[in-house]
Amino acid sequence: MTIQTLTQNWYVSYDVYSDLLQIYDDDVFKLPNDELKEERTNNIRVIFNKESSSPLLFEVKKAYEVLGTNVDSLPKPVIIKLVEPYFSKYA
Amino acid sequence: MLNYFCMPEVTEVNYRTNEEVWDWPIESYSVTVEGKEIEITPKIPGHHESSHPLEQTPTYFYNLDQVLLHPDDVLLDTSNNPKAVESRKKGECKIYIKNDFIKDLHIPGYSDWKGDETRVVVMFENTGKNYTKTYRITKK
Numbered sequence: 001m002t003i004q005t006l007t008q009n010w011y012v013s014y015d016v017y018s019d020l021l022q023i024y025d026d027d028v029f030k031l032p033n034d035e036l037k038e039e040r041t042n043n044i045r046v047i048f049n050k051e052s053s054s055p056l057l058f059e060v061k062k063a064y065e066v067l068g069t070n071v072d073s074l075p076k077p078v079i080i081k082l083v084e085p086y087f088s089k090y091a
Numbered sequence: 092m093l094n095y096f097c098m099p100e101v102t103e104v105n106y107r108t109n110e111e112v113w114d115w116p117i118e119s120y121s122v123t124v125e126g127k128e129i130e131i132t133p134k135i136p137g138h139h140e141s142s143h144p145l146e147q148t149p150t151y152f153y154n155l156d157q158v159l160l161h162p163d164d165v166l167l168d169t170s171n172n173p174k175a176v177e178s179r180k181k182g183e184c185k186i187y188i189k190n191d192f193i194k195d196l197h198i199p200g201y202s203d204w205k206g207d208e209t210r211v212v213v214m215f216e217n218t219g220k221n222y223t224k225t226y227r228i229t230k231k
Binding site (some may be wrong): 015024 | 093133143166168170171172173175178179184186193203204205206207210212222225227229230
């Protein structure tokens with residue numbers, strides 16, 4: 001499954017003032033914490049379903065600096081493409 | 092010996108019900124926070140195609156005053172995004188944060204949400220005008 005397909009129904013949330021980018025499946029809010037596992041580095045956090053290992057959320061802090069562009073002005077498919085290298089590394 | 096006169100004041104939080112506001116048009120309203128009047132403004136539809144639908148519901152919108160009145164945290168905007176840098180020239184920008192806000196609103200379809208965080212970005216302009224720039228639901 002490609003990342004574009006996987007994230008088709010995901011939401012993109014970006015706020016220029018906190019510079020926090022989150023791409024997520026609604027299900028990440030519905031599962032209790034003990035059914036989720038998390039991997040993180042300084043600026044990147046990925047949350048998975050513990051049982052299926054499916055990714056449910058991908059987060060970039062300081063997104064403007066990490067990605068080198070203002071994602072607020074980009075459509076969703078372009079944002080997904082932009083984070084694909086990071087996503088592939090973790091998911 | 093307990094001194095009941097020194098008990099901390101409990102601030103009652105009155106969340107509006109879904110039934111009360113479900114058909115209200117989403118229009119600006121004001122709240123006074125620490126002596127400053129802040130206008131809570133709706134999101135601009137279509138600004139970002141992937142904005143979560145919950146961010147447009149009347150129940151959520153009309154309760155955003157509770158985030159400003161009872162935040163879990165308040166951060167100063169330190170973003171290097173050019174839009175944020177440009178806004179800071181006009182004044183101070185603060186981010187009001189409230190955790191697990193959604194479940195207390197009892198919005199149909201969202202009662203089982205866990206670990207949500209609401210961020211309301213407020214602009215305090217040098218001109219004295221205060222208003223919400225935007226608001227977002229994120230995962231804690």
